[in-house]
Amino acid sequence: MPRFLYSLIFTLCLPLILARLLYRAWRAPAYARRWRERFALSGDLRAGGIWVHAVSVGESIAAAPMVRELRKRHPELPVTITCMTPTGSEQIRKLFGDEVGHAYLPYDLPWLQRRLIRRLRPRISIIMETELWPNLVAECGRAGVPVVLANARLSERSARGYQRVSGLVRPMFAALDWVAAQTAAEAERFLMLGVRQTALTVTGSIKFDLKPGAELLATAAQWRAQWGERPVWIAASTHSGEDEVVLAAHRQVLQQHPDALLILVPRHPERFDAVARQIEGAGLSMVRRSAGNMPTSSDLVLLGDTMGELMQFYACADVAFVGGSLIPGGGHNYLEPAALGLPVLSGPHRFNFAEISELLERAGALVEVADAQGMAEQVNGWLSDRPSARVAGEAGRVVVEANQGALERLLQGIARRL
Template identity: 75%
Template structure:
């Protein structure tokens, strides 16, 4: 009965959802394409294999090692990856090309999820992290599709939100066949929401199993070589309200290190142009990565306004600031720069990655900063002290190495359900 009320409410909201989609398409034209897939029509859906859902860019990148292993171990099983955003879709295409099927996940109405599952007929469904929808889970249970929640994470904040609608979500959590959870603290939160302890394993985060490819590192080395010996730092996945602070920190840094280069990578592509204007308004000379140019000695900012190149740009830097953390977004993946041996800076809002943040901070690999002044002070120390930089970078590499192995545990759990 509760899910029926949810479905009725969702149906009534469809006009508002479509208006929001139109608004997003106005800001980011990619949202105007492939609308039919949001109603389970069209898309490159491959039947009778493995279905993976990765909501957006971060989840797609996290899923990539798992998907590659599944392709290698089960070459006879087609794989289809669904997502929710154009940036996630572009990332999937960049990672896999035509090797996998791909479509948007439809809106969470029972007849739409049923239509998708009839087309997919998957032997197993794998949802990355915590992208759960009541009708999606219920229809998988109805169609007897085993459902795995992979690399599952649940912050205290998210758990409190779910508890407020426990009448709706507890049956959803209870219906999951297996949950591969990142930490013991998160396992307790999942258990309180209805996941059976026998259907859950603490595997750690598969993001620790991230290994940059030799080709990517070679590309980064070739790009960085063109810039000479200048100090380089990156501000990655920044949100509105952070770019101003990053640019102020860079202006202060330039007073001591006038040849320093900032690689600024906004989180969302619809902000690329507005951030470029902010850089110009700050009086800083910039080059845009999308235009294919290399920073001249006089350029002070490289704007990373492309998709799928973040890890490569990390590999070009000496120090990394991870965005979404100066504003209350909860931070982004700290393990990518750590796995590349970079000292990491984060703002105080890191609730999406609390356990990973604590591990890196405890090892001396990550430093918390509260504002532009904190960023500039930390940068001056690290960029002028190669020994301190290497010590922090090595500490991050050690944390990553010590926590690897989650991917193999996850794959073993998936194998049991195929």
């Protein structure tokens, strides 16, 4: 009954959902394209294989090593990846090109999910992290398709939200064939929401299985050679309300390090132009990565307004601030800069990566800051004391390497359910 009411309300709200899609298309034109896929009427679907759902950019990047290994170990099974956002779609095509099928996930209505599954005929459905939809899970169960929640994470905040609609979500969680949880704390939350003990394993986070490639490091070295010996710090995946703080901090950093370069990478592409105007308004000379130019000695900010280059930007920096954490966004992936040996800064809102950020903090690899002054002081400290920065960065790298192996455990669990 709760799922019937959910589907009924979802159907009644479709006009509002479409109106919201139109609004988003006005701000980001990519949302206006490929509407038929939102109703499971089109898309590049490779039938009879492995279906991976990764909601957006972060999940697509996290899924990439898993997908590559699945294709290597099961070459006879085609892979199709679905997502929800244009940026996620762009990331998937950048990672895999035409090697995998790709489409948007349709709206979570029974007949739309049924249509997708009928066209896709998957051997298994692998959902990344926590992108669960009641009708998607129910229709997979109806069709006999095993559902795996891979690299599963569930913050206390999200768990409380699910508990408020427990009548709807408990059957969904109970129907999952396997949950590969990142941590023991998250496993407990999944159990409280109805996941069966026999369907739950703590595998760790596959985000630890991150190995920066030699090509990425070589390109970073080339970029830094062009920039000279100047110090470089990065503010990555920033949200509205954080850029102002970062720019104020950079102005303070420049007082102590006049040649310092800030790489500023907003989280969402629709904000690129607005952030560029903020940089100009702050009186800081800037070069945009999308223009194809490298910063000169007079440029104080490099705006990372491209997609899929975040790791490249990290590899060029000496210190990293990870955004989504000064505002109540929960933070983003702290392991990317840590894997590159960078000392990491975060705001106080880390609930999306609580256990990971605490691991790094205990190791001395991550420092929490709350405002521009605190950020500037820590950046200046690490830029002035390079040995101390190296110690902090190496501590983070050790944490990453010590926790690797989750990907192999996940792949073995998937193989048993194929």
